[in-house]
Amino acid sequence: MDRIKADSSNARPPQWAETLLRPLLTPKNRESISGDLLEEYRDTIVPTLGPAADRWYVRQVGSFLLRASWVWGAILGAALVIRYLFDTLVPPTDYKMRATVLTYTIMAACLLAGFSAAWRTRSMRAGVLTSLSAATMGALFSIVGTGLMLAVWHDPATLDAWRRSGGLDEAFIDVPLKLIALGVAIGAVGAVLGKGVARSLATEVKTGA
Amino acid sequence: MADVLGTFEQAVLLEVLRLGEDAYGRAILKAVQSRLERDVAAGAVHATLERLERKGLLSSRLGPGTPVRAGRARRYYRVQPPGIRALNDARRTVNNIWRGVRWPVMGARWTV
Numbered sequence: 001m002d003r004i005k006a007d008s009s010n011a012r013p014p015q016w017a018e019t020l021l022r023p024l025l026t027p028k029n030r031e032s033i034s035g036d037l038l039e040e041y042r043d044t045i046v047p048t049l050g051p052a053a054d055r056w057y058v059r060q061v062g063s064f065l066l067r068a069s070w071v072w073g074a075i076l077g078a079a080l081v082i083r084y085l086f087d088t089l090v091p092p093t094d095y096k097m098r099a100t101v102l103t104y105t106i107m108a109a110c111l112l113a114g115f116s117a118a119w120r121t122r123s124m125r126a127g128v129l130t131s132l133s134a135a136t137m138g139a140l141f142s143i144v145g146t147g148l149m150l151a152v153w154h155d156p157a158t159l160d161a162w163r164r165s166g167g168l169d170e171a172f173i174d175v176p177l178k179l180i181a182l183g184v185a186i187g188a189v190g191a192v193l194g195k196g197v198a199r200s201l202a203t204e205v206k207t208g209a
Numbered sequence: 210m211a212d213v214l215g216t217f218e219q220a221v222l223l224e225v226l227r228l229g230e231d232a233y234g235r236a237i238l239k240a241v242q243s244r245l246e247r248d249v250a251a252g253a254v255h256a257t258l259e260r261l262e263r264k265g266l267l268s269s270r271l272g273p274g275t276p277v278r279a280g281r282a283r284r285y286y287r288v289q290p291p292g293i294r295a296l297n298d299a300r301r302t303v304n305n306i307w308r309g310v311r312w313p314v315m316g317a318r319w320t321v
Contacts, residue, residue, distance in 0.1 A: 009277055026259075033255055035274060035281025036234035040251075042277050044239075063252030 008046035013057040023063045023123035046152050072113035072134035077141020079105045084146045088153055091161045110183045114190025119198045124191040126175045131187020139176035214299040220244055221257045223297055226287045233283040266292030
């Protein structure tokens, strides 16, 4: 029993997971929250779960990333599903207008995801991680949502509307992959802005400006 | 009436109250899990603690670290007077909602 305790007191969670966790935390809580997880990992999880302890730690890190990004992921997924819903039920005459609205909505969501995370945590890495996570979730929501729509509506007229809208390849492969790439790129821009704004506000407070 | 606390917020605040001087992040997480009898993600508890502190219902301070935490500080929480009021309001609301209904609820009786 003492040997197990001695072994677990030096146990380390996966380095990559710790590296992922720390930027996701606010500067105020970075040390305390990462310390809480490490303490729980060593004191309870390793002695109880043994080799599965690392999976527990990764799940906890995932919960922080999910909290930071799920709202933006839902917005991105909803934007794409709504687009396909309109294309199915009320096919537009002007695809250019529809594409413009959708593109700007996606760009705004990715930018805000990166901005808000970096502003909150003062970490650009958090901004990029959050926007990547949000874009991936949005892509998955979109695939599932459009798959469900196809399961409900797949008469010849609807399938023709889909073809005119861009086709199934676009819905299930092109758009989700482009969304993830765009999410990272625009999220990075948002992260730069977020960190910059947070820093300049902190400087103003310090100098009393 | 001010915003009524959600169930999870109540659980977190009550565990902070119960733990007293020992109310730090990890202890609060374990207490909430034990009280709710289910696995709870650390992210959920810490997000709730941050939110409650932002609302002024909790305050926090850093305490010394320990070797098992690689020396990282612990953050201790304390319920503030607005938090006590919020808990009392929440309990009062639940009592009002349940007034006249016996627990456990057995189902509606219909008269034709």
